[in-house]
Amino acid sequence: MSGKIKLWSKIVQRLADSEVSAILVTSIAVTAILLGVRHLGGLQSWELAVYDEMVRLRSDPGPDSRLLVVGITEKDIRQTLKRWPPSDAVLAQVLAELQRHNPKAIGLDLVRDITYEPGHNQLVTQLKKTNIIAITFIGNTDDETIPPPLIIPKERVGFSDVINDVDGLTRRNLMFTTDGKTSFHSLSLRLALAYLADKGIKPQITDSKDYQLGKSVFVKLKANSGGYQNIDAGGYQILLNYRSPNVARQVTLTQVLNKEIDPALIKDKIILIGATAPSVKDFFLTPYNAAERGNPQTPGVLLHAQMVSQFLGAVIDNKPLFWYADEWLEMLWIAGWAIVGSIIGWRVHNPLVFGLLAIASLGVLFGCGFVLFMQGGWIPLAAPAIALMVTGGFAIVYQIQQSRQQQQMVMKLLGQQTSPEIANALWKERDRLLKSGILAGQKLTATILFSDIKGFSTISEEKPPDLLMSWLNEYLRAMSHEIIAHQGVINKYMGDGIMAVFGVPIERSTEAEIAADAVRSVNCALAMGKRLKELNRDWESRNLPVIQIRAGIFTGPVMVGSLGGTEHLEYGVIGDSTNTAARLESCEKDRQVDDCRILIAKQTLIHLQGQFEVEFWGPLELKGKQQTVDVYRVISCKLESISKES
Numbered sequence: 001m002s003g004k005i006k007l008w009s010k011i012v013q014r015l016a017d018s019e020v021s022a023i024l025v026t027s028i029a030v031t032a033i034l035l036g037v038r039h040l041g042g043l044q045s046w047e048l049a050v051y052d053e054m055v056r057l058r059s060d061p062g063p064d065s066r067l068l069v070v071g072i073t074e075k076d077i078r079q080t081l082k083r084w085p086p087s088d089a090v091l092a093q094v095l096a097e098l099q100r101h102n103p104k105a106i107g108l109d110l111v112r113d114i115t116y117e118p119g120h121n122q123l124v125t126q127l128k129k130t131n132i133i134a135i136t137f138i139g140n141t142d143d144e145t146i147p148p149p150l151i152i153p154k155e156r157v158g159f160s161d162v163i164n165d166v167d168g169l170t171r172r173n174l175m176f177t178t179d180g181k182t183s184f185h186s187l188s189l190r191l192a193l194a195y196l197a198d199k200g201i202k203p204q205i206t207d208s209k210d211y212q213l214g215k216s217v218f219v220k221l222k223a224n225s226g227g228y229q230n231i232d233a234g235g236y237q238i239l240l241n242y243r244s245p246n247v248a249r250q251v252t253l254t255q256v257l258n259k260e261i262d263p264a265l266i267k268d269k270i271i272l273i274g275a276t277a278p279s280v281k282d283f284f285l286t287p288y289n290a291a292e293r294g295n296p297q298t299p300g301v302l303l304h305a306q307m308v309s310q311f312l313g314a315v316i317d318n319k320p321l322f323w324y325a326d327e328w329l330e331m332l333w334i335a336g337w338a339i340v341g342s343i344i345g346w347r348v349h350n351p352l353v354f355g356l357l358a359i360a361s362l363g364v365l366f367g368c369g370f371v372l373f374m375q376g377g378w379i380p381l382a383a384p385a386i387a388l389m390v391t392g393g394f395a396i397v398y399q400i401q402q403s404r405q406q407q408q409m410v411m412k413l414l415g416q417q418t419s420p421e422i423a424n425a426l427w428k429e430r431d432r433l434l435k436s437g438i439l440a441g442q443k444l445t446a447t448i449l450f451s452d453i454k455g456f457s458t459i460s461e462e463k464p465p466d467l468l469m470s471w472l473n474e475y476l477r478a479m480s481h482e483i484i485a486h487q488g489v490i491n492k493y494m495g496d497g498i499m500a501v502f503g504v505p506i507e508r509s510t511e512a513e514i515a516a517d518a519v520r521s522v523n524c525a526l527a528m529g530k531r532l533k534e535l536n537r538d539w540e541s542r543n544l545p546v547i548q549i550r551a552g553i554f555t556g557p558v559m560v561g562s563l564g565g566t567e568h569l570e571y572g573v574i575g576d577s578t579n580t581a582a583r584l585e586s587c588e589k590d591r592q593v594d595d596c597r598i599l600i601a602k603q604t605l606i607h608l609q610g611q612f613e614v615e616f617w618g619p620l621e622l623k624g625k626q627q628t629v630d631v632y633r634v635i636s637c638k639l640e641s642i643s644k645e646s
Helices: 001-041 042-056 074-081 088-099 121-126 187-197 253-257 300-315 329-347 352-376 382-413 420-428 457-464 464-483 511-541 576-586 638-645
Strands: 067-072 105-108 132-136 158-159 170-176 182-186 203-204 212-213 217-218 236-239 251-252 270-275 441-453 491-493 497-500 549-565 568-574 595-603 612-620 629-637
Touching: 001 217, 001 382, 042 270, 042 352, 067 074, 067 300, 067 441, 074 253, 074 420, 088 121, 088 253, 105 187, 121 132, 132 217, 132 441, 158 182, 158 187, 170 187, 170 352, 182 187, 182 352, 187 212, 187 270, 212 300, 212 629, 251 253, 270 300, 270 549, 329 352, 329 382, 352 382, 441 457, 441 464, 441 511, 441 576, 464 491, 464 497, 497 511, 511 549, 511 595, 549 576, 576 595, 576 629, 629 638
Parallel strands: 067 251, 067 270, 105 132, 105 270, 132 158, 549 595
Antiparallel strands: 170 182, 170 236, 203 212, 212 217, 441 497, 441 549, 491 497, 549 568, 595 629, 612 629
16 A cells, blocks of 8 residues: 555645646736736726626715706606797796806706797897806717807807717716817816816816816826726726716706796806706716616716716815726736635635635625725726636636546555545545645554465475466455455555555544454454465466465554655554564464464454454463463354354
């Protein structure tokens, strides 16, 4: 067995030495693949889905008290206006009613490049008020461009264009852009600037060419910021920091016309006027809509309100703006979680435990990501989550596959010299038994059996080596089969001698288990005697040597474990019990009363529970022993005798 234990120990040691390199190689490979897929945009939709979920998970502060939305509802169109778009007279009346209560600014999210009589002159009068912001639509081509009312100066015009991601959701806030000749501000930025101007806050450009309002610096979104990859970052874009599904108080056009609005909702507020009626089709998808059934959409006027609220929240309320880690930090972040997954996968062999640890790790990952998100940080989460699961999953699958292969190999190796039950038990206890690639020393109680051929030296002198080897192997195979069949472990062959141990390498914890090993060892010796009779009959017919054997059996404490150096290890079973078993086999050599003489000591007899017929040979002095040992010869198994008689 020593050679098998040595091989098994080397296998485990090699696996332990390669674990760190396996973790690194797996992590680097998976990270490289993920970074490649990520660079091509393959993970962007997943990252955006995580972003949407975090937006929805944030606490809802409620409507922004600085804003009021005058929505033109379906009821307003059908019952009050009875047409679309509303006439200039109606808009003039609405603006005049709002101006009575001193709003800070009014954003008109309605296209007004064409006159809609009646009431154009009245509308012109209202549009000349300096707190009115009108819209233009830039579009993608000249044919799509819709100009603002001609009487509105450039400083009071904002574009209403909105940028959508590839999945149709709006997550970006386009602050200003250019057509190559002229710079355009968004409607939301114009309204915010009008509000902040009264507080003495004016825009500045930092040394790094970033846009600044007060102490808030609006860092331009890059093509690969956060979870984005290769987006069109033209113009000056920032990530839209949604405030709430209900970003502002809403009233209807009819309520304004009927003077049913509390003046406190208007005074010093930013007012946005726009259509909320589904028939107008001025709607957009937001992270809030993505999770709702039926995919309801957000009116454009409310989307502009979200953008205005973002500007005011950042400048006045010190609400954090989104920031993004550098590309190299994101790579390290993803690689770090890949390593975490690998470590879990390589260190944990149980799929259930791996699953629990993986879930816990994902919880930590997304928890960290959400905490940073609350502070304005948007870092990749889908990529590291995939890295963690893929590296961990690969490791655990590889470990399972390797474990199966190793188990098959070890079971095959050990199965040649132990019973399948012992080989399986040894495999299950491998983590406890094997430490640093060796079987750690262990004290336990075992039964040792030594057997030897009587007169083998004489036989070896008379027979040629090749014939002797073939004949001896035939004998050893037969005896080994009996030992394994009785759950013994063949520790070593010593020429014609065999040393077998019952009760290793798994420690016996009860007296009943120790007694069972003793019984098995004696039954094994009796079975060896029977098998020898069959062999002798066959050998006699083939003119081969006919032999007798001796067996010595002793039960007692031993130390077991790996013996030797790193280049040569064997499974050692040492102690006085081993020596005593060897001396029992070799004592009184002339008293060979049958083909298989079996001698046991009292220390084994007390465990046999009277199951065997024995002959007391008295207290004998064994070689190397200072005290005599009570020796018994095993004659037969009583249970077998009873069975024959019946």
